[in-house]
Amino acid sequence: MPTGKPPTSHDVARLAGVSQSTVSLVFRGAAGGRVGQRTQRAVLDAARQLGFRPNADARRLRVGGPRMVLIAVPDIVNPFFARVFTGARTAARERGFQVVLSVQRDLESVAADVAGQQVDAVLACSLDDGGRPLDDAVPAVVLDAEPPEGQGSVRFDIAPALTDVVDHLHRLGHRGIAHLRADVRTATFRERAEAVDAACAARGMNRVHASSALDVDAARAAALPLLAGGGSGPCAPGAFTAVVCDDDVLAVGVYKAAQALGIAIPGGLSVTGVDDVDLAMAVTPELTTVDLPGEELGETGMRRLVAELERADDEQAGGERVGADRGSDAGACVRLPAQLLIRGSTARPGTPLPLR
Amino acid sequence: MPTGKPPTSHDVARLAGVSQSTVSLVFRGAAGGRVGQRTQRAVLDAARQLGFRPNADARRLRVGGPRMVLIAVPDIVNPFFARVFTGARTAARERGFQVVLSVQRDLESVAADVAGQQVDAVLACSLDDGGRPLDDAVPAVVLDAEPPEGQGSVRFDIAPALTDVVDHLHRLGHRGIAHLRADVRTATFRERAEAVDAACAARGMNRVHASSALDVDAARAAALPLLAGGGSGPCAPGAFTAVVCDDDVLAVGVYKAAQALGIAIPGGLSVTGVDDVDLAMAVTPELTTVDLPGEELGETGMRRLVAELERADDEQAGGERVGADRGSDAGACVRLPAQLLIRGSTARPGTPLPLR
DNA sequence: TTGAAAGCGCTAACAC
DNA sequence: GTGTTAGCGCTTTCAA
Numbered sequence: 001m002p003t004g005k006p007p008t009s010h011d012v013a014r015l016a017g018v019s020q021s022t023v024s025l026v027f028r029g030a031a032g033g034r035v036g037q038r039t040q041r042a043v044l045d046a047a048r049q050l051g052f053r054p055n056a057d058a059r060r061l062r063v064g065g066p067r068m069v070l071i072a073v074p075d076i077v078n079p080f081f082a083r084v085f086t087g088a089r090t091a092a093r094e095r096g097f098q099v100v101l102s103v104q105r106d107l108e109s110v111a112a113d114v115a116g117q118q119v120d121a122v123l124a125c126s127l128d129d130g131g132r133p134l135d136d137a138v139p140a141v142v143l144d145a146e147p148p149e150g151q152g153s154v155r156f157d158i159a160p161a162l163t164d165v166v167d168h169l170h171r172l173g174h175r176g177i178a179h180l181r182a183d184v185r186t187a188t189f190r191e192r193a194e195a196v197d198a199a200c201a202a203r204g205m206n207r208v209h210a211s212s213a214l215d216v217d218a219a220r221a222a223a224l225p226l227l228a229g230g231g232s233g234p235c236a237p238g239a240f241t242a243v244v245c246d247d248d249v250l251a252v253g254v255y256k257a258a259q260a261l262g263i264a265i266p267g268g269l270s271v272t273g274v275d276d277v278d279l280a281m282a283v284t285p286e287l288t289t290v291d292l293p294g295e296e297l298g299e300t301g302m303r304r305l306v307a308e309l310e311r312a313d314d315e316q317a318g319g320e321r322v323g324a325d326r327g328s329d330a331g332a333c334v335r336l337p338a339q340l341l342i343r344g345s346t347a348r349p350g351t352p353l354p355l356r
Numbered sequence: 357m358p359t360g361k362p363p364t365s366h367d368v369a370r371l372a373g374v375s376q377s378t379v380s381l382v383f384r385g386a387a388g389g390r391v392g393q394r395t396q397r398a399v400l401d402a403a404r405q406l407g408f409r410p411n412a413d414a415r416r417l418r419v420g421g422p423r424m425v426l427i428a429v430p431d432i433v434n435p436f437f438a439r440v441f442t443g444a445r446t447a448a449r450e451r452g453f454q455v456v457l458s459v460q461r462d463l464e465s466v467a468a469d470v471a472g473q474q475v476d477a478v479l480a481c482s483l484d485d486g487g488r489p490l491d492d493a494v495p496a497v498v499l500d501a502e503p504p505e506g507q508g509s510v511r512f513d514i515a516p517a518l519t520d521v522v523d524h525l526h527r528l529g530h531r532g533i534a535h536l537r538a539d540v541r542t543a544t545f546r547e548r549a550e551a552v553d554a555a556c557a558a559r560g561m562n563r564v565h566a567s568s569a570l571d572v573d574a575a576r577a578a579a580l581p582l583l584a585g586g587g588s589g590p591c592a593p594g595a596f597t598a599v600v601c602d603d604d605v606l607a608v609g610v611y612k613a614a615q616a617l618g619i620a621i622p623g624g625l626s627v628t629g630v631d632d633v634d635l636a637m638a639v640t641p642e643l644t645t646v647d648l649p650g651e652e653l654g655e656t657g658m659r660r661l662v663a664e665l666e667r668a669d670d671e672q673a674g675g676e677r678v679g680a681d682r683g684s685d686a687g688a689c690v691r692l693p694a695q696l697l698i699r700g701s702t703a704r705p706g707t708p709l710p711l712r
Numbered sequence: 713t714t715g716a717a718a719g720c721g722c723t724a725a726c727a728c
Numbered sequence: 729g730t731g732t733t734a735g736c737g738c739t740t741t742c743a744a
Contacts, residue, residue: 008721019731024723036729053493056474057417058721062736065413065472077438086433089459098472101457103445116421116454118412137407216637252638259640281572282608282635284615364737375715380739392713414737418720 007050016046023047027054060118065098069121069305071298072102072110074128079277080294084125084143087298095306114138121305125298126186139312141305143297146187147333152308154301154334158188158274159195161290161338162244165272166199168288168340169242172348174270176206176240178226180219180250183211192246192274206239212250219245219253220260227254227261227269241270241349248273248280251287251345266347276341285344292338300334363406372402379403383410416474421454425477425661427654428458428466430484436631436650440481440499443654451662470494477661481654482542495668497661499653502543503689508664510657510690514544514630515551517646517694518600521628522555524644524696525598529704530626532562532596534582536575536606539567548602548630562595568606575601575609576616583610583617583625597626597705604629604636607643607701622703632697641700648694656690 009027013020018039025031026043035043046052059065071088073081085101092099097120102113105128114122125143140151147153169177179196182189193209200207212222223243245251251273255265263269265285273280273289280287365383369376374395381387382399391399402408415421427444429437441457448455453476458469461484470478481499496507503509525533535552538545549565556563568578579599601607607629611621619625621641629636629645636643 010721020721021723021732022730024721025730028723034729039729048493051493055417055721056472057413057421058736059723060736061411061413061417061721061738062723064736076432077435077442079433079435079438082433082435082438086459103442116412137404137409216634249634255638255640278572278605278635279638282611282639284611284640366737376737377716377739378714380737381714384739390713395714411737414720415739416720417722417737418739420720 006055007052009052009054011050012043012046012052015050016042018043065118066096067120067309068098068100068118069123069302070100070102070110070114070117070119072104072113072122072124072127074103074105074126076101076103080275080292081125083294084298087295087300088123088302089298090295091299091302092306097302097306121309123298123301123305125301126188128186139305139308141301141308143301144186144188152304152332152334154297154304154336156188156292156297156338157335158191158290158292158338159198161340162192162195162274163199164340165244165288165290166196166203166205168342169244169270169272169346170203170205172270172346174205174240174242174349176208176242178240178243179207179209180223180226180243180245180254181209181211182246182250183213183218189246196244208240212253214247214249216249216253216256219250220256221253223254223257224260227257227263242346243269243271245271245273248275248277248287248289251289252279252283255283264350266345267350270346270349272346274338280341280343283345288343288346289341290338291341293336297336300336304334362411363408365408365410367406368399368402368408371406372398374399421474422452423476423665424454424456424474425479425658426456426458426466426470426473426475428460428469428478428480428483430459430461430482432457432459435633436648437481439650440654443651444479444658445654446651447655447658448662453658453662477665479654479657479661481657482544484542495661495664497657497664499657500542500544508660508688508690510653510660510692512544512648512653512694513691514547514646514648514694515554517696518548518551518630519555520696521600521644521646522552522559522561524698525600525626525628525702526559526561528626528702530561530596530598531705532564532598534596534599535563535565536579536582536599536601536610537565537567538602538606539569539574545602552600564596568609570603570605572605572609572612575606576612577609579610579613580616583613583619598702599625599627601627601629604631604633604643604645607645608635608639611639620706622701623706626702626705628702630694636697636699639701644699644702645697646694647697649692652692656692660690 009023010020013023022035022039023043025035026040031040069092071085073085075081089099100117102110104110107127110124122138122140123143124140127145142151142153144155177200181193210222210226212218243254245254251271254271258265258269265271273287276289276291280289365379366376369379378391378395379399381391382396387396425448427441429441431437445455456473458466460466463483466480478494478496479499480496483501498507498509500511533556537549566578566582568574599610601610607627610627614621614625621627629643632645632647636645
């Protein structure tokens with residue numbers, strides 16, 4: 001007569017006519033040579049009959065499971081974040097850490113996940129701006145975002161990469177560009193905008209901009225008036241021969257708009273993107289873009305986090321240090337290089353875009 | 357003098373000069389009105405000073421956390437699986453279940469994850485062939501795979517969709533096709549191959565095939581000799597005017613090969629894919645493909661799983677049923693429709709491919 | 713308003 | 729070989 005509660009090892013023991021610790025031995029596989037064959041079989045049978053499964057919580061409480069770090073990303077369908085996750089997971093496993101994934105945009109929800117699981121540390125990727133260190137007392141490293149406080153962070157060195165993009169176009173002979181920005185308010189996109197602006201200014205290049213949500217259709221819609229000469233900014237509309245996009249997805253939208261308007265790429269218009277997704281290689285011509293090594297971002301962040309945890313262990317083991325010594329370089333901000341990949345979508349400017 | 361072990365609520369109690377249960381009250385937020393302000397502050401201060409964090413395992417052992425289901429996918433970077441995960445997660449949350457992700461290809465590793473966490477059920481997507489029900493006693497539903505035993509499964513109704521593809525090409529006037537298969541041995545790809553073969557046979561269409569790993573470069577390499585007329589099969593090489601691909605990624609490879617050979621799409625060659633990834637919309641011309649609604653797959657599977665769990669609960673609560681009643685429709689295999697999306701990459705055949 | 717005490721289900725010494 | 733026992737860190741009556 002099973003009750004509403006799942007069976008415990010006691011129940012199994014009773015049914016098998018053995019003691020509870022024998023059940024424990026059998027289920028841990030530590031029964032080799034210590035528990036008789038008959039007994040073992042009896043235990044297993046009783047367990048099956050009852051549908052018994054060892055309670056992992058109780059086991060972990062007793063024995064202490066592997067340490068866990070939670071990885072938070074805003075969107076796992078986006079392959080970039082999936083790569084970050086993969087990289088982080090790899091690094092964690094190497095060090096014997098388990099990882100749990102939390103797909104959340106806001107800190108609140110991440111904090112809830114942290115409380116719910118037995119989490120030892122948090123790796124938070126591309127969180128929305130304005131996040132404080134979520135919970136104190138939980139070591140954390142943020143990825144691709146403004147480090148909230150004295151916390152560690154790993155980010156791309158994105159500004160030089162976008163400077164390279166502009167420079168590349170400039171050297172090809174482009175003298176005016178349009179910048180299609182992603183309508184996302186995170187640090188990385190702000191940095192991209194600033195870098196493009198600065199690079200254009202430094203080279204005396206004409207510059208207009210538009211912005212769009214991070215999907216192809218929105219980008220297409222935003223690009224259409226721009227390419228058709230409807231740009232409204234301080235610069236004369238139409239006075240650009242290249243579009244610099246904040247993301248490859250936006251670049252695809254520009255391809256579509258250009259196609260709709262009968263503008264050839266790269267003959268009539270050069271286009272660049274950021275974040276070397278498969279998209280960049282799939283389109284024709286292949287897209288000149290900036291490679292953002294997501295896996296490496298995840299790996300590097302996880303390694304920092306693990307190092308921090310292990311330092312904390314040592315500290316405790318070795319007795320207390322003076323306060324000033326704590327946190328050594330925990331607040332440091334590592335920058336990962338982002339590399340420009342030149343492909344077929346950029347070329348010397350042909351005829352400037354006709355105003356329509 | 358902190359030891360190597362993390363502080364417990366007892367430590368906090370001692371430092372704050374209160375009892376352990378008071379600490380517990382404060383940390384559960386159940387202190388409102390029951391614990392004095394001064395006491396509360398003292399507890400919080402002591403906790404901060406010690407770096408105390410409640411032990412989630414102990415808490416769950418006592419109070420029983422939300423139930424968890426583990427979702428296993430072979431590759432989270434593949435957006436299809438990411439969508440499956442997302443759909444499953446959504447459905448789980450609606451019912452108050454937590455989800456944990458396990459990225460593994462083989463059953464062994466999944467089983468390890470199941471044992472490590474307190475998992476109540478498993479949703480396994482696209483596992484390699486030959487998997488038995490991983491652990492008995494853990495309810496499981498498999499997605500997009502041969503149901504191992506009497507277990508539930510949810511899969512796409514892929515055969516009719518590929519029949520539609522062939523039929524579509526046939527109606528356009530194509531009389532011979534090449535089938536570019538994915539070099540992956542799972543049930544879904546076997547079904548695709550069989551469906552294409554059968555559909556061609558039924559219509560008396562010429563058919564050759566090749567196979568390739570699931571990436572663009574491999575597909576391109578595989579498509580090149582095929583398009584150049586080097587196909588080796590029972591059918592005369594070159595006697596096709598369309599390529600049916602097992603996956604959109606493969607189709608992109610075919611685009612590249614066609615481009616390299618100066619073959620226009622769809623003028624000189626029609627191409628189709630499967631699995632409506634962003635890729636299909638990004639390429640030019642847009643790819644005729646079969647939409648595989650991954651989110652729906654995940655949602656449906658999770659709903660089945662949750663229903664099964666809740667049925668089990670009821671059963672236990674209401675006393676034991678006779679054995680024959682168990683499992684009602686647990687072994688049923690649901691099929692989700694997969695829809696053909698016709699886009700620009702298919703058209704009536706122009707000149708047949710020249711043999712080179 | 714706070715404290716004492718009894719477990720949650722399991723593991724790991726240690727006894728028999 | 730198998731059983732006894734004492735906790736793991738927390739929640740939760742029940743007293744004070």
